Amino acid sequence: MLCLQRIKTYLVCLLVLALLSSCDGLFKKDEEKEPLARVGDVFLYKEDVAALLDDSISEQDSAIFVTDYINNWASKQLLLSKSKINLPEEKLSEFDRLVDDYKSDLYTRAYVEALVFNAQDTSISRNQLMSYYEKEKENFKLSEKLVQLRFVEIPTQFLDREGVKQRMADWSASDKEYLDSIAVQFNKIHFNDSVWVSASRVMEEIPPITSFNEEEYLKKSQFFELQDSLEVYLGKVTDVLEVNDIAPYEYILPEIRQLIINRRRLDYVKKLKTEIIDEAIQKKEFEVYETN
Structure with a gap:
């Protein structure tokens, strides 16, 4: 009986020592946090600032950063304390x-x-895109002139300038094939005249065309030959859409795609909110109390 009592006493002593050791470890962990500054009962610790320091900066710059950070932190804490009082x-x-x-x-x-x-489904068929366009086309009014054109930019010293000019104007299959074959001699080319381009983009590519003279050069069936100090610009406008005209399907296609995706997103979020409330009601996690 005495032996058993000694064993129990020994086990209790071991347990107390273990707890003391554990607590001592916890206290030491807190003591390891080295404070840099204090405002009232709030402390700023070294580890809080260390995470913001970049290893690549010098010790001097680090010291300046830490000093500035401490001062900013202190001013915020003091202002916060004052605000809560006043x-x-x-x-x-x-x-x-x-x-x-x-x-x-x-x-x-x-x-x-x-x-x-x-959950987002970004796959959209052509039929869906066309259907949306036809339904909403009155909302797709242009805010800027669009043009379809072809043009080339050639150096002023280009030898066969007249030949290129003639082929750009005629634009038969053989003309296009020939110009494609010598395209490496041009500074810029744009032969795809079925693509709609904004007037502002044309002005960026062809500097002699500006907002002051665009009405003269950017009109349907207009051929132009313009020159600045370095280049010659030869082009033919095939079609024009003015401000407030309906935007063509091809031009507005990226916007239509994004609008459909956004609408799906809104519908999904609306459905999600409804489902989460219904589920909470069924599980009796949510209820509304009647009040007078």
Whole structure:
């Protein structure tokens, strides 16, 4: 019996020592956090600032950074402390509510975005795109002139300037084939005259055409020959759409695709909110109390 009592006493002593050792370890872990500054009961620790330091900067620059950071941190803490003392209670309550709302929005937005990303269907058929365009085309009014044209930019000393000019104007199959064959001699080329291009983009590519003279050169069936100090620009405008005309399907296609994806996203989020409330009601996790 005495032996058993000694064993129990020995085990209790071991347990107490283990607990003391464990607590000592915990206290030491806290003591290892080296404070850099204190404002009231709030401490700034060395490890908080260390994570912000870049190993590539010098010791002197690091010291300057740390000093500035401590001063900024201290001023914020002091101002925060003063504000809590001096601002009206209703204003503090309003700010606390705004902070809670902002925090809630951050969490929920990140969660919803992750769900949308995983569930999002970005495949859109041509029929869907065309159907959307036909349905909404009145909302796709142009805010800028569009043109279809072909043009080349050649050096001023180009030898067969007249030949290129004639072929650009005639534009038979043989003319296009020939110009394609010597395209390496041109500074710029744009032969795909079925593509709609904004007038502003044309002005970027052909500097002699400006907002002051575009009406003269950017009109349907217009052939132009322009020159600056370095280059000659030869071109033929095949078609024009003016401001407030309906945007062509090909030109507006990327926007239509994004609009459809955005609409799907909104529909999914709406469905998600409905489903999550229905599920919570079924599980009795959410209920609304009747009030007079």
